[in-house]
Amino acid sequence: MDPVIVAGAGPVGLALTLALARAEVPVILLDESQGGDERRPARTAVLRPDTAALLERLGCRAAHAAEPWTGWRTLRRRQLVRHVSLVPGRPFLPGRKDSPGYGYGYDVGPDSGPVGDEAEEAPPSPLHLPQHELTGALRAALATVPGEDLVRIVPGTRLDTLEQDPRGVSIRTRGSQSTWWRGSYVIGCDGPRSTIRKLLGVRFPGRTAVERHAVAALRAELPWPGEAVLHRSPPWRTLDAEVTARPLPRGVWRLDWLLPPGRDLVTPDALVARVRDTLTGWSGDPALPYELLDTGVHTVHHRLALRWRAGRAFLAGDAAHLLGALGTQGLDEGMRDVGNLSWKLALAWHHGASDALLDSYQAERRGAVSARLRAADQALPLVRASGGWHAMRRSVLPGAVRAHDELLTDGHLGRGPLGEPPVHRRSPLTPAAAPEGSITVDTEIGALAADVPVTASDGSLTRLWARLGRELLVVLVAPGTGVWDRRHWLRAGLMPRLAAAVAALPMRAELLVAEEYPGAPAHTVLLVRPDGHLVAALSGVRPAELYACADAALGGRAARGGGAEEASAEAEAGTTAHR
Template sequence: MDPVIIVGAGPVGLALTLALARRNVPVILLDEGTGDERRPARTAVLRPDTAAALARLTGPDAFGDRNWTGWRTMRRRQSVCEVAFASPGTVPQDGADGPVPAPLHLAQHELTRALRAQLALLARPELVTLATGNRVDSLEQDGSGVSVRTRGAGGTWWRGSYLVGCDGPRSTVRKLLGVRFPGRTAVERHAVAALRTELPWPGEALLHRSPPWRAADAEITARPLPHGIWRLDWLLPPGRELVTPDALLARIDDTLTGWCGDPAPGYELLDTGVHTIHHRLALRWRVNRAFLAGDAAHLLGALGTQGLDEGLRDVGNLAWKLALAWHQGPADADLLLDSYQAERRTAVSARLRAADRALPSVRSAGGWSSVRRTVLPGAARGHDALLTDGQLGRGPLGAPPVYDRTPLALPDPPEGSVTVGTAIGAPAADVAVTAPDGSVTRLRDRLGGDLLVVLVAPGTGVWERRHWLRAGLMPRLSAAVTALPVAAELLITEEYPGAAPHTVLLVRPDGYLVAALSGVRPDELQACADAVRGGGSAQGARKAGRDAEAAAGR
């Protein structure tokens, strides 16, 4: 088959290119820029699940220690919430007591540089053709592929099996496909500065609501970066206030004085800007053999939501499906590829609805006033908790989505299904697992390739591998995994939240739980794996897909 064409070499386009190439899918990456932009104030905060997905692509040491040590939420002069994050090298369980996983905060140019470096290290570099300085001009589709014409130094026609538009908010691909992009403009505006200085909370991120020294700014956020650099964001009041250089410097001076006392500490100003947040959602994410991902498909960012988080989740969802369709052929791939829109558009739509519902009380004129003149203290505390959850990747504004209406599921739970601590369609818990070769790692480290079949077998760790591979359920389970219609890897775990011994879990390549079965059930395991690849009970699966799209408001 022809290569997959990806338009746009930002973080989402580069991550998708690398994910496909790792699956031996050839890619043509088209970009009208050169990839040389460097903006210290343009940074990204990644939740633990997307940070782990990025680490699988770039290697765990690509960014050094970019994690925060803690989070602090303040209102006026009072600290209302403090969260301690896990120290580097520890792997806390999501939702467990004690330190929680830290977000990853890094400059976007560092992220793109690391992804490009990994592309250069591919075992088969011929899998990727990178064409910079090429602007997409026209697009044609037929029954076997997509043709794209570009203009620029190397402008020509390109032929691909599939096309993914990762070309940002003004996506040319989206426009050429005739896909509408409705939504709201200028939901929030922030003045932004990147500066090198010393703050009283080294390593901690801070959300400061109603700072007492500022009459105009209802909220300030400080996020640390390495080498003493901080990104500061000031939420601007509604309207079209012009942020002049003098006004921004006054904000910096007032903020540093308010936090550190008079005289304010010295600082080195590295970059500034005004960040305007829009909320938009493309009506279609798939048009025949063409797809949209990242900012080309959705824009969000109010109340702490993170657009790049959702873009990388797009990558995790689409990459394994495109690779499976590319390797196995398009004959039965329609349901599999349709599931990308059904799952991801539904998830992002729910995120946008959650933010839009909260915005009137938190950010509207009345809500803005209540930030400073708290008539209902309980409401203010609720706003603090909501914003903290949004910033930390928890709750409706930040937690990973649950694909509970995926079309890649059987219409009814298979016989022998059991309940575990993870809902079907939710991200699997990151437990310690043992591979058949005896290596011990984390479940998240095994994602991104084949399906995972995980047997819960307490006490395995005290047995020599040569014994437990031939004992109990293992021979039958190994045979069942080998017979599955798609490639799968068999893993063992000592325990899984809420799971009884001998529970068998089926996990998708992007980490979502497909099924939990009591014991070895080859027929049921095969039916679930078949549904995951878009086969099997197509009628029930298609109904689930229609229900998911209806729920998304399509």
């Protein structure tokens, strides 16, 4: 079969190329640049825990060099009585009990008080690094892919023509490599002005300039090393409603100032004045030394392509969607596109796949980004209330203020409708009806499975997310397995029957064991997709139901040549052989 063609060598195109290559799918990567990446310290990438784990699985070392927001890593929610009032003009310093606005940007009001010292543990904070370092790490990882013919990077190419037929696609390029290229599929990762999207005739509606931010990257010693800072209504800048500071590696910070509506130019002098005023306000030192490394203006657009699949052509990353208001992260969503599409294309390339499986990429990912954009559009009038932060404080109840501010922090922290990983509730890959023996665990069907410690069949100890990628995962929850003799664990308890059922599934699957899983009783069997989303939670070993759920997760591939009854018979035969 012909290689897959990936158009665009930004972070999403590089990551998709790497994911397909790791799955032994040959790729032609069309790179419009000459292979170099402009160094722009103010252009940064934010990685949520799930997307950072994806890059680590692919062998990209970028996450190891990224800077966690240590203050938000240790975020706690303080329990308060009576009311909580916002203190305007003071910074939100997450994770510091001695700081104003501890927790969600609030101080305890004069009539309130803490109830004990109990705290709620928050998930790990996002990671933050310059985008050119991410692309450099992805290119370095691609250089380690074994096999001379698995990845071909073609620099200096500009797309001109796209043609499709039932067996593949043909792409013509101009530039240093002016020729025709033949591929089995093509994925447009070529950015907001995507040529692939235009050649497909796909509309890209949305909103322009939803938010604008002045941006600066600088090296300085701020009072809160390693902590991300969100400061609402700083008193020294009456026109700036919000300032954020996020740590980067090697003592560098990225500062963002939310600009008032309009298209007024941000002059270099005005930006330097913002830097000086902000550093002075935070440190109290008007002579605080700093080194200004990079500046710019970041304009946030919200757009969503009407189609993400057209025959053998797909869109991903900024070619398919633009977002970024209220702390939402477009690059993060692009990496989730990679995780969703790569295993489906790999299955199609190696074994063939139903249209239902390939169509599910658009249904799941476009649905998830659409929900994110809708949540941002609904939250914007609340968070950016007319009349400013002070007016909102006077005009609404304290609880509502808290809810509005949480909307913003959720986007930055990767929580709630603005930030948490998507749940594919209406996925075409979800079984139409809950199979017999289904149980409820703390992870919703269609949501990302918890990253619990697991034991692999070779006895090695690892984590569930580290095993994602190409295969289905079947996880048996079996408390006490830590004391098993791992040389014989496949012959213990339920394992022989479950191993036989896994061997009969319509796609290769890996069998794992977890001591515990949130909300799951002993002997629960979890079926997890290669991108980490939960397909089913079953009580005990149920070969027919397990097969039916796996078949649904693959878009009904097995319906063409066998079904759950045959799988159940094979599994039972295997069980008998183990006895």
